[in-house]
Amino acid sequence: MWLADSTLMSLVGQGAFELYGQPKWTFGKNTCNTYEVFAEVLHLPEGQDLRGYDYIGQIAANKNMVRMFSDWFLEESLAMMRRLIDKAGCDLITAVNTWPYSINQSDFVNKVEQALKRHNLEPRNLEYEISGVDQIDATGLENLRALKEQGVTLLLDNFGIGDNNLFALTKLPFDGIKLARCFAEGVPQDEKLVRILVSVAHLADTLGITVCAKGIENGDQFEYFSDLGYFKGQGYMIGAPMPEDKLCEFIAQFAKKD
Numbered sequence: 001m002w003l004a005d006s007t008l009m010s011l012v013g014q015g016a017f018e019l020y021g022q023p024k025w026t027f028g029k030n031t032c033n034t035y036e037v038f039a040e041v042l043h044l045p046e047g048q049d050l051r052g053y054d055y056i057g058q059i060a061a062n063k064n065m066v067r068m069f070s071d072w073f074l075e076e077s078l079a080m081m082r083r084l085i086d087k088a089g090c091d092l093i094t095a096v097n098t099w100p101y102s103i104n105q106s107d108f109v110n111k112v113e114q115a116l117k118r119h120n121l122e123p124r125n126l127e128y129e130i131s132g133v134d135q136i137d138a139t140g141l142e143n144l145r146a147l148k149e150q151g152v153t154l155l156l157d158n159f160g161i162g163d164n165n166l167f168a169l170t171k172l173p174f175d176g177i178k179l180a181r182c183f184a185e186g187v188p189q190d191e192k193l194v195r196i197l198v199s200v201a202h203l204a205d206t207l208g209i210t211v212c213a214k215g216i217e218n219g220d221q222f223e224y225f226s227d228l229g230y231f232k233g234q235g236y237m238i239g240a241p242m243p244e245d246k247l248c249e250f251i252a253q254f255a256k257k258d
Contacts, residue, residue, distance in 0.1 A: 001050055005062055008055060012069050016043050017052050019080055020241035023250055024234045027226040031256040036095040037077045038241050060099060070102040074115050080244055082119040087248050090257040095127040100135035108143045123151035129178060131157040133168040141172060148173050176210035184215035188224045201228050
């Protein structure tokens with residue numbers, strides 16, 4: 001369904017998007033204290049529900065909407081995590097994405113700091129999944145380094161495709177990499193792919209960073225990445241993006257409680 005930019009901006013301002021969370025499984029420990037947030041559903045005033053993902057590209061093309069949506073998304077993601085922590089009684093990490101344009105703004109770090117304070121959260125509770133590193137300017141790189149120093153986790157997202165490559169790892173002190181979804185598709189049948197994934201594990205070990213596999217859709221893939229020693233995994237076999245109440249149930253069942 002087509003929406004004019006003015007209409008979409010108004011909906012963003014009204015908080016018409018609903019956030020879902022998708023679990024990120026910790027291999028070895030068989031626990032789930034981390035989840036990624038998505039703007040999954042767009043609720044129209046007349047009652048119709050639309051797929052939120054279908055409008056992310058339109059938002060990305062408008063810098064004013066990017067700033068408005070990024071501010072709203074961070075605020076609501078942290079608000080949701082605060083509620084989940086209070087309900088589940090355990091520490092959690094929420095993984096969020098944002099655009100390079102937002103990262104490059106001079107007030108980016110201050111906005112993150114203030115949002116964490118408003119919701120009584122620590123930097124360690126926040127994980128940024130970063131892609132499009134080539135579009136991050138000098139200010140953006142300094143912003144991310146500042147957050148990293150405070151304890152925010154930085155992951156290079158969609159590793160292995162586009163500009164999310166080996167060279168990108170030299171630009172920022174990433175804590176880990178998150179493989180592009182396509183790397184899970186041929187596991188464990190594709191022997192060449194399997195050798196590549198083994199080399200990625202060795203690379204991560206050499207650099208002292210973690211690896212997260214996404215696109216895990218069956219037990220064979222889950223078992224393979226677990227046996228390979230990857231840190232975390234994500235995919236529909238583990239759990240699809242789910243609304244807050246269902247995510248709370250999942251966390252209550254699988255999160256590690258201190």
